[in-house]
Amino acid sequence: MRMKLALLALLICAGSALAAPAPVPAPAQKAARVALAGRVSSEAGGAMEGVVVRAKGVGKTIAVAVVTDHEGRYSFPANRLAPGKFNIDIRAVGYDLEKPVSVEVAKGATRRADLKLVKTKDIISQLTSSEWLLSVPGTERQKNQLFRCAACHSLQPIVQSTYDEQGWLTTFARMRSYSEQAVLEHPVLLPYKVAVQPDPEFAKYLATINLSAASKWNYELKTLPRPTGRATRVIVTEYDLPDSGRLPHDADLDDKGMVWYNDFREPLIGRLDPRTGETKEWRMPPLQPGFPEGTLSIEFNRDGFLWIPRFRQGGYTRFDPRTEKFQTWLVPPEWNTSHAIQPQVAAAPDGTAWFPGGENLLIFKVDPLTGRIVTYPMYPDFHPDEKSSGIIQFSYSDTPTGHSTYGLAADSKSNVYICDIVGGNIGKIDGKTGKVTLYKTPTLNSGPRRVSVDSEDRVWFGEYYANKLGMFDPKTERFQEWTAPTPWLGPYPAKTDKNGDAWTSGMGADMVDRLDPRTGNFTEYLLPTVNANIRHIDVDNSRSPVAVWVAEVHQGKIAKIEPLD
Ligand code: HEC
Structure with a gap:
């Protein structure tokens, strides 16, 4: 300590001896702490701030990305790029690298690579759904409805299509027949037929923004800043999964720093070791052959078991990472119809697990110790002969009617909070009586949409249709809402x-807010990747920041976002 103070005094003296204040010299070893650095500029814009620069080791599954500062400078810390050959790419809407860049990073040295950008010739492949919504003409209401198409794929195929009004009416019926798991390359049908109400007004509108009447x-195509x-x-680190067709819906950290994921297409869960990028996957036995198999979410419970609601498979599966065994409970038979759907789970601290029940709008409380399943009605004003309108709403209404249950989470007292995405409500379920408010x-x-409960039992959720982040405090029964800066996030x-x-x-703009x-x-x-389509977030509180x-989800990758402050 005394030594350090003495050194400091010496430095101050040395500084004051100079006529003009000199910049504090960097310690000699600092240069070697940076593996790769450079400046990004374009002929049109000079030095460019906010360019995402990504380095991926040749033949490797991990990519690391950093962002340029206000002078266009970027730098990769040495502990993020092990020596070897890297391909470099960038994300800056409207621009491409002038030519492909790859660099050799050597141990103990800083490799410099200044990057020249040129205007892109392919802006279409760079635009997010958010940017398409900013660009297309239309009323707020029309755009709200169009945003609902951005769940299974981006808006690009819609604006590039050539359907006229009639063509759209047929296409709407086809879209409505797909399950939420469907993506462009892998359509998945709902396990039941849907009667579709024609929507000629929306069809007419879409025919004005696509290429049906002009080439x-x-x-004007607008881009986000x-x-x-x-x-x-x-610093953003992206991990490839073993199959580029994976649709990882959730990424959840365990207490050992491993990241677990489920797949929206395949009945499997996987574990990623962030230190090595290695993965291991386990397949779940099917419960309803012929029904969509992928799952929407996972959640650890207090005892380190991983709950996997089986989505359209009619059951609840639990995985024990210690024994690597699955155990499954089935949805009670009277409710296990083709309309049963278990998207999420709330793993309560009392050991029970709560699952929404699908279009019958029930909620099931599963006690894994006794195997007992208690069924509660979710919405007192709901008549059993009505059907919920499903979790994806294609049509838009300013005054929503009906209900649904999307995300749910438990508080410290094992009460459960649910998101009613259709009705615009947060519901509180009393953990003991099942009473719903x-x-x-x-x-x-x-x-x-998806909800979490913080350490003070306050309830946080994304307001998907309103572009807001919401908080409900059950103690005061008050809400607070904050609008995200980027429209259609x-x-x-x-x-x-x-x-x-x-x-x-969110799914609209590849951003983490x-x-x-x-x-x-x-x-x-x-994020470095276009059309990432994000739906879930987990926080690593074991580190600072x-x-x-x-x-x-749509890129088959898991990403870690590390703010530097
Ligand atoms: C539930 C998932 C889902 C939703 C929501 C969805 N789509 Fe699709 N869409 C798909 C799938 C799967 C494909 C690829 C298979 C196909 O073309 O049928 C597709 C393909 C498309 C295509 C390209 C193929 C073609 O016919 O030109 C267009 C255009 C399209 N969708 C329009 C829409 C519109 C408009 C909406 C909103 C009203 C919408 N989609 C909502 C699943 C969906």
């Missing part, structure tokens, strides 16, 4: 970290 769009300031101080979000038709999950910041992300609820300030971190994990 080029008659509107690149990240600036704090949003550039971040509904609270309407201040924004009508907010589309609350589509906030989906929400989770707080140990510092009280709230995190969200950080909100300071005390100031209302958002920081939006841009915290890190967050997301699954890039």
